[in-house]
Amino acid sequence: MQTDLFTYLDPSPSVGGQDSVMSPEQGPLAGKSFVIQPGLSVRGWPAEAGSVALKGFVALEDATAVERLRKAGATLVGSSRMSELGLGLKGDTTGRILCDGLSDMALMTDMMGEARIAAAQAGAFAFKPTGGLVSRFGLIGLAPSLESCAVMARVSQDITAAMGVMAGDDDRDFSMCGGQTPEFSPSADSMDSMKKIGFVTESLIGLGEKEVRAFRNALERLEASGFRITEVGFSEYDLFRSVHRCIGAVEASSSCGKYDGVRYGHRAAAKNWNDMYLKTRGESFGALVKAYLFQGAYFQFENYGAFEKACRIRARLVKTLNSLFAGVASLAFPTRMAGDHDGVSTGLDGLFRDFVLTLPANVAGIPAVQIPGYCTDGDADYGLQLFGPRLSDASLLAVAARLSRTSKGD
Secondary structure, eight states: OBOSSEEEOOOSOOSSOGGGSOOTTSSTTTTOEEEEOTTBOOTTSBOOTTOGGGTTOBOSSOOHHHHHHHHTTOEEEEEEOOOGGGSSOTTOOHHHHHHTTSOSEEEEEESSSHHHHHHHHHTOEEEEOOTTTBOOTTBOOSOTTTOEEEEEESSHHHHHHHHHHHBSOOTTOTTOOOSOOOOSSOOHHHHHTTOEEEEEGGGGTTOOHHHHHHHHHHHHHHHHTTOEEEEEOOTTTTHHHHHHHHHHHHHHHHHGGGOSSSSSSOOOOOSSHHHHHHHHHHHHSOHHHHHHHHHHHIIIIIOHHHHHHHHHHHHHHHHHHHHHTTTOSEEEEESOOSTTOSSOOSSHHHHHHHTTTTHHHHHHTOOEEEETTSSEETTEEOOEEEEOOTTOHHHHHHHHHHHHHHHTTO
16 A cells, blocks of 8 residues: 555565564563565565666565564564655655654664755654674665665664664675674663763854754753863864765765666667667656766766775875774764755755765764754754764764653653
């Protein structure tokens, strides 16, 4: 059954029979419902990722994250609408589904900060994990080094439970970070270690008066909750946007080479193979994704030196960011800006302006949590983000849970 928001689909287990999945009374996610973006594979469900390029494609097996959610007793209620291949939020309904109470949680891709901005719009929580902590196997995306499987929920503790299930090595994903998986039930000691929060002075440049005032108010509330706030400088902060744009475009251009109409997805009618390929490529993508792919092809084939430079700058930005975490446990940012900057821009310049506050975490591969109800001005909630160093995922979620309780007066 279809609605304007999402498609209800058969939630039955896809592999191993009913015995391989916990009953609704068992497991850490028992009784919890999930809506899944169609950019993540659920066996037997349409997996078109919002693109004509994948029209009619049905997933052959579960994504690793989906498989683990099932085994933990979660109920998959259906598939949301999404932007084409997860680029921005145009047409995405995931946040509205949560806002309307149609699902407890959502699983979606986060390449620029989509999950966090969607959650900020909906007054919900969202979490982008450390890169390589949650398997990307079964994720249909654009830029492998920038995107993650992200979780949205109305209750922060639900995200902690979901991450405890999804995180961990997967032999089918060679980009996994390996090593020890964080324990998603941090102790009081780890909570104490998160008391010092910094904010980047340069991140406020370009924000309007309302956003800055709301963010300053959020910092005051954090101090009132027992956190210590310190201001830090990051002179090259504005390069995050350029680096993401260049590297992401090149990765997207390479990733989308497989959408040729030969093996699966949309195939244009044509008299010969060459015309079929050209027409299929022309019909398969929308204007925004086409512009992104054209830009990537330029850097890939005409100006590869610029891509190499972007990679070097990325390494430098990550090194500087890590040095900041030597003095603070996390960094605070607003999640979104006011007005029309909500991830639905139709041009690349506007899109990267919309996500300027969220994409640094994707460039650096670090965890980020969106917290509602703190960065507000009147009726507007701009969202509060906390970035942490790699593998500080559990501690960040513990802070989010504490702030959630504080905002409710508990």
